[in-house]
Amino acid sequence: MADAYIVGVDMIKFGRFPEKSVPQIGSEAALLALDDCGLSIQDMQALYCGNLGQASGMVGQRILQEIGQTGIPVVNVANACATGATAFREAWASVKADLYDIVLAVGVEQMGKGLLGGGGGSRGISKEGLLGSGTMPSVFAEAGMEHTRQYGTTFEQFAKVSVKNHHHSTMNPKAMYQIETPLETVMNAEMISYPNTKLMCSVNVDGSAAAVIASEKKARELGLMDRAVKVRASVLTSDPWQERDLVMPDVNTCTRKAAAAAYEMAGLGPDDIDLIELHDCFATAEILHYENLGLCGDGEAGRLIDDGDVALGGRVPVNVSGGLLSKGHPLGATGIANIYEVSTHLRGNAGQRQVEGARIGMTHVIGLGSACGIHILEAA
Amino acid sequence: MADKPLPAVAYLKIPDDGEPYLEGTRCGSCGATFLGERDNCSKCGARGRMEPVRLSNQGELYSYCIVHRSFPGIDVPYVSAIVDLEGGGTVKGNLIDVEPDPAKIDFGMPVDVVYDDALGRKDADGNSYLSYFFRPRAN
Numbered sequence: 406m407a408d409a410y411i412v413g414v415d416m417i418k419f420g421r422f423p424e425k426s427v428p429q430i431g432s433e434a435a436l437l438a439l440d441d442c443g444l445s446i447q448d449m450q451a452l453y454c455g456n457l458g459q460a461s462g463m464v465g466q467r468i469l470q471e472i473g474q475t476g477i478p479v480v481n482v483a484n485a486c487a488t489g490a491t492a493f494r495e496a497w498a499s500v501k502a503d504l505y506d507i508v509l510a511v512g513v514e515q516m517g518k519g520l521l522g523g524g525g526g527s528r529g530i531s532k533e534g535l536l537g538s539g540t541m542p543s544v545f546a547e548a549g550m551e552h553t554r555q556y557g558t559t560f561e562q563f564a565k566v567s568v569k570n571h572h573h574s575t576m577n578p579k580a581m582y583q584i585e586t587p588l589e590t591v592m593n594a595e596m597i598s599y600p601n602t603k604l605m606c607s608v609n610v611d612g613s614a615a616a617v618i619a620s621e622k623k624a625r626e627l628g629l630m631d632r633a634v635k636v637r638a639s640v641l642t643s644d645p646w647q648e649r650d651l652v653m654p655d656v657n658t659c660t661r662k663a664a665a666a667a668y669e670m671a672g673l674g675p676d677d678i679d680l681i682e683l684h685d686c687f688a689t690a691e692i693l694h695y696e697n698l699g700l701c702g703d704g705e706a707g708r709l710i711d712d713g714d715v716a717l718g719g720r721v722p723v724n725v726s727g728g729l730l731s732k733g734h735p736l737g738a739t740g741i742a743n744i745y746e747v748s749t750h751l752r753g754n755a756g757q758r759q760v761e762g763a764r765i766g767m768t769h770v771i772g773l774g775s776a777c778g779i780h781i782l783e784a785a
Numbered sequence: 786m787a788d789k790p791l792p793a794v795a796y797l798k799i800p801d802d803g804e805p806y807l808e809g810t811r812c813g814s815c816g817a818t819f820l821g822e823r824d825n826c827s828k829c830g831a832r833g834r835m836e837p838v839r840l841s842n843q844g845e846l847y848s849y850c851i852v853h854r855s856f857p858g859i860d861v862p863y864v865s866a867i868v869d870l871e872g873g874g875t876v877k878g879n880l881i882d883v884e885p886d887p888a889k890i891d892f893g894m895p896v897d898v899v900y901d902d903a904l905g906r907k908d909a910d911g912n913s914y915l916s917y918f919f920r921p922r923a924n
Contacts, residue, residue, distance in 0.1 A: 520856065530793060530906040530914050531856075537865035537877040538852045546850030547867055554848060554892040598865070599851035599887060646828040649875040652820065653848065653867045 409500040410624045410633040410785060412507075413442030416614035416745045418579040419733035422515070425611075427459050428467035431513030434613035434738070435468055438509070442617050442629055446473035449617070450505040455482045455492030455512040456737040468511060485772025486686065487641070488512060489614065489740025494639045494778060496618050506623035512742070513613035514735035520597075521609070522773075542598040542606050542687060544654060544773065549600060549689025551653075556704040558692060560600040564591040565710045566688040567605045567730050573717055574727020576758035581610045581733035591688075605688035610733030614741035616748075633785040634748045637765070638670035644775035656690065659777040660697035660769065667767070667779040668699070675699035678721060678781075679763040680750055682743035684771045685728040695723070698769060717758060725750070725758045740778055743768040751784040786911050793903045793916035796821035805900045805915060806842065809874045810835040818873035842898040843922070844870040851885045860904075868896055868919050880919045895922040 415437035422430055431454065439445060446469070454465030460483035469479065484491040489512030496510035522541040533539060552558045568588050574580035586604050594602040624633050642663040647655045668674050675698065683698065685691040695706040700714075700721055709715055715723040726732045726746040729739060747766035749755045760766075768780045792799055799805045811818050814831035818838065825832045849866040866880035876898070883890055896919040903914035 520854070529791070529908050530903060532793065534852070534855050534859035534861075534863060535793065535879065535903055535906065535916055537867075537879055538850070538855065538863075540852075540855065542854075543850050543852055543865050547848045547865065550850055550892075551848045560887075596851075596853040598853065601850075646817070649847070649867065649869075651827075652875045652877050 408621050409497050409618055409636050410621060411616050411636065411744070411748055411782070412619045412624050412627070412629040412633050413438045413444065413617035414615070414745045414748045415441050416579060416738070416742045417612060419581045419610040419612035419735060422611045427456060427462070427464055427513055427515050428471050430515060430611055431456070431464060431468045431511050431613045432471040434513065434615040435472060435509060435511050438615035438617050444617065447475060448507060449475070449477060449509045451477050451496070451499060451508040452479045453482060453492040453496040453508065453510045454479060455488040455740065456514060457483050457485065457488050458514060458516070464513065465511070484776045485774050486684065486736050487740060487770045487772030487776035487778045488737040489742070490768070490770045490778030490780065491641060491740065491776065493616060493741050493744060493780070494641055497636055497639050500618050500620050507617065507619040509615060509617055510741060511613065511615040512738040512740055514737040515611045516609040516735055518609055538598065540598065541773070542601050545687035545690050546598040546601045547653060548656060548693060549687070552693055552706070556707065558707045561588070561592065562707040562710055563600050563688045563692060564588060564602070564605060566685065566691045567591045569710070569716050570685060570724045570728040570730040571604070573725045573758060574731035576756070577727050577732060580727040580731055581608050582727070582731045601687050601689055605730070607686045607729035607734035608731065610735050612733060612735035612738045612742065614738045614745050616741055616744055630785055632752055634751050635783045635785045636780060637783050638667040638779070638781035640667040640670065640779045642666070642777045654773050654775055656771045656773070656775060657693055657697050659775050660694060660771065663777040663779040664698045667781050671781040673765065677765055678767050679765050680722045680725060680747060680760040681767045681769065682724055682726060682728070682746050683769040685724055685730050686734060686771070688730065691723065691728070694769060698767070717760065722760050725755070725760060740768070740770045743770065744780060744782065747782050751782060790902065790913040790915040793914045797915065797917055799915060807840040807874070807876065807898065807917065809838050809840045811838045811873065820874060820876065840874045841871040844868040844876070844896055844898065846880065846890070846892060846894045846896055847875065848892070849880060849890060851887065864890065866919050878917055878919055882920050896920060897922050
């Protein structure tokens with residue numbers, strides 16, 4: 406199969422836009438991505454749209470009703486926090502399969518404030534606070550404490566992740582926040598679910614991101630290869646059976662399986678990766694994924710954050726965009742926003758936060774329930 | 786309205802004569818243990834081989850977090866705990882009778898499953914519920 410390339414990609418600055426509709430927010434990123442490659446919606450042969458909050462609302466078609474009803478096939482995708490990555494992957498697969506030459510993938514979300522997860526929905530009485538906690542901060546706190554149990558990882562080490570990502574976001578004008586949060590500030594912020602304080606929880610924001618994916622032949626025809634980004638690997642996994650998985654969601658095994666498959670597909674290993682945007686939905690989660698993605702051995706993640714290996718200027722910078730912790734986490738958009746971030750570095754356009762000489766980058770998302778999406782990208 | 790408390794979850798069984806207990810199922814093909822009833826095994830894919838099993842009231846703390854912010858009306862802080870039961874099965878619930886302080890909570894600590902009223906919660910019809918909790922085992 407021929408290679409597929411990202412030829413246009415962009416995201417809006419994340420924020421809160423209660424006055425706009427979901428399709429309006431999605432349309433903005435779609436148009437930005439089309440402008441990035443100088444094309445129009447008339448050139449697109451299919452649309453893959455990721456959105457969670459209005460999963461039954463035909464968001465993709467409504468985006469076309471905003472920017473051009475060309476009659477192309479539209480696929481609406483929902484896959485928890487892996488929604489955007491899944492939409493991107495479906496778009497990529499359609500080009501790889503030679504169904505289309507050039508397609509558009511959009512991820513969009515409009516979020517409320519407050520705790521995610523732990524809601525009712527079942528008959529009888531609410532189980533939250535009765536049978537433990539099902540909120541996302543709690544679920545990921547428990548996953549982090551499993552690492553503490555195994556390797557002695559400390560509250561301070563988890564907190565350092567948030568210090569790093571907030572620092573990175575001060576250099577990203579498209580991040581929700583651009584504020585430094587020193588270690589004491591992070592550790593003394595309101596405790597939500599120990600060991601995650603409020604500053605160690607991702608920010609609920611509205612946002613959208615989009616990518617135009619083309620076959621190599623089409624990209625060459627259009628003269629778009631000079632800024633193209635090659636998709637070296639695209640992998641999606643679900644959670645394989647694990648002893649505790651149905652009670653305590655396991656974000657590790659599905660990530661490890663996806664990482665192994667992605668490295669094999671790309672024909673390279675963790676040492677070849679110049680930067681990573683990974684799923685720091687909570688500070689505890691980022692620590693787990695250093696090991697899950699093979700950046701270090703098991704039990705070495707605490708040392709990795711202590712030594713600055715994963716900060717900008719370190720051995721393998723992680724979440725230089727500011728990550729979900731500070732750039733923000735609009736669920737359906739996140740998986741394409743992190744592809745935008747890595748692509749921007751591979752094109753050498755990341756400004757102050759540029760990872761010098763970046764040639765190959767990785768994106769990673771986890772949708773709890775569970776889905777893991779990994780992409781490996783390379784400057785063409 | 787029921788004349789006695791209802792189980793807070795389907796896998797909590799309240800026999801007419803005898804003590805309440807947690808029920809699981811075990812796969813007759815691969816031995817995997819699950820909470821509650823099911824027809825097929827999601828570990829090995831075996832169909833129709835699941836047998837009900839009475840889960841132990843003794844276990845050990847596998848992981849936890851301390852919840853300081855929850856939804857309105859829920860008392861905080863409390864400890865949300867993941868417990869591995871002796872003989873198989875993992876259950877989530879509140880760890881009670883401990884200080885909500887990481888220095889006071891040990892991974893692997895032995896706990897008992899105890900049964901009590903569901904913190905006074907009632908459903909729309911006014912029914913009371915019986916729930917389960919984890920309590921550190923006295924030496």
